[in-house]
Amino acid sequence: MRKEIQLRLSPEEAFDERRFEAAVCQSAGLDPAKDSIGIRPLKRSIDARGRKVKVNVRAEIFINETPPSRITATTDYRDVSKGDAVIIVGAGPAGLFAALRAIELGGRPVVLERGKDVRARRRDLAAINKDHIVNPESNYCFGEGGAGTYSDGKLYTRSKKRGDVSRILEIMVAHGAREDILVDAHPHIGTNKLPLLVSKLRESILQAGGEILFDTKVTDFILENGEMTGVVTAEGERIHGTGVILATGHSARDIFHLLHHKGILVEAKPFALGVRVEHDQQLIDQIQYHCSNDRGAYLPASSYALVQQTTFGDKERGVFSFCMCPGGFIVPAATSPGELVVNGMSPSRRDSKYANSGIVVAVELEDIPSQYQQYGALAAMMFQADVEKAAWKSAGSTQVAPAQRLEDFVNGKISQSLLDTSYQPGLAAVNMATEVLPPFISARLRQAFKGFGRKMKGYLTNEAQIIGVESRTSSPVRIPRDRETFEHPEVSRFYPCGEGAGYAGGIVSAAMDGERCAEKIMEKYGKRK
Ligand code: FAD
Structure with missing residues (x-):
């Protein structure tokens, strides 16, 4: 017999196999001493809205029955060597x-x-x-x-x-x-x-x-x-x-x-452009999981998703977090010499001490400076390429990336020192607003970081830094x-x-x-x- 059950568990019960099985059996009134019982989670999501973090789990139970395979896909493909x-x-x-x-x-x-x-x-x-x-x-x-x-x-x-x-x-x-x-x-x-x-x-x-x-x-x-x-x-x-x-x-x-x-x-296509922000993962965990110290042994490194409407001139544009990497690393994602592009990645355990995320501004075609219009369908791409070149030059023309502490950026101050980072090639303190980012991008990022600081208390801090540029968010050409x-x-x-x-x-x-x-x-x- 197969049964489904919905549970709201503590992180320990949800992620420790033995405790999970015990919690399911207790909830479903089953006795593993009497029946052969197979249990597996079907869906699992963390709910960190309340003071105590909970995990919502839908599980399936097989009583005196072998669980079937979860998937129909195989690695057994037909021979197409004579196909077109x-x-x-x-x-x-x-x-x-x-x-x-x-x-x-x-x-x-x-x-x-x-x-x-x-x-x-x-x-x-x-x-x-x-x-x-x-x-x-x-x-x-x-x-x-x-x-x-x-x-x-x-x-x-x-x-x-x-x-x-x-x-x-x-x-x-x-x-x-x-x-x-x-x-x-x-x-x-x-x-x-x-x-x-x-x-x-x-x-x-x-x-x-x-x-x-x-x-x-x-x-x-x-x-x-x-x-x-x-x-x-x-x-x-x-x-x-x-x-x-x-x-x-x-x-x-x-x-x-x-x-x-x-x-x-x-055709030219709207895209998004900005920076990557790096915090201590522990700080993000404290904000997201409401814990005073670390997140404990069971919860995964926490993530966030933020969005803020901003105004520059008479135009409203969204600024949003992009490709957030809890417990991850910032990597140099340039594809040619002479440009600097950052992106993020994380290992399966997400156990680095850093949390990083792209924070990017939606760039519409009408935002692209007029000198790029000569490139027609490639206007957005040429603009993107020039910002990447400026980032490369600003920090010494290597893969060392331009960076600024977060509050310093928001307050228009050059950082006297930078923090440790997961970005291997290294960082150089640069005034991002004057040396790297176009004015309409930096103004919107400043507004957004202030808004993010209100939404996540502790997020806007000089114990975080921005690293540029996050420019390959989506294609600038369709x-x-x-x-x-x-x-x-x-x-x-x-x-x-x-x-x-x-x-x-x-x-x-x-x-x-x-x-x-x-x-x-x-x-x-x-x-x-
Ligand atoms: P691509 O993956 O870009 O593949 C295009 C391929 O075409 C490349 O291998 C390239 O070498 C090849 N190519 C280009 N030109 C030519 C040519 N002229 N001749 C022959 N080959 C050519 N997405 C997520 O969903 N989750 C993530 O966590 C995530 N993290 C990311 C982290 C990093 C560091 C990066 C760089 C990207 C990340 N992305 C992530 C984005 C994701 O990788 C892309 O959305 C996805 O790979 C796009 O797939 P694609 O096949 O369309 O293009």
């Missing part, structure tokens, strides 16, 4: 999940990735952190698994398509992710576990007869009579297929330039596509996909978009076998 080639540019979440879905539908994915495999990529990340060398083909954004590999691996999305979200999470579990991601309200994997998952996704693609070519940068498209029938690589190789899924992410500026210069329609067919409106067989094209904003939504693009291309051009 579907060209997929980019091995980020969008590209990899497009490849797996194409396989399910009988297509043979040929994935072209400018970067290296997950293992080889590590050396280039070490070079950025230690020697300030940015390899433009292999970095925190480029390489196997895309920007999602050395990330936090937060897997929540605002998508309302719950079935599709579960499908992606199940595929991840089938490829080695912990089953907890199916249970937690805010699932995450952690940067230490992501590379293995990514390499298992690769194995599935290769075993089915697909191809993944690393160190293979696409530099041109093959266009014949208004159709995209293939791509050209940096080595000059021409690769043909039934069509092209372009999943190159929001940092592939060369791809946006290429499309623009070839006269293929792209590659349009038909709402029904997903093909580019002017070029058939061309499928703009994922975050870079403007259709996703995170690992799960990019993976979902990859799946949808594969379905569309196979529906229209795939030969059913």
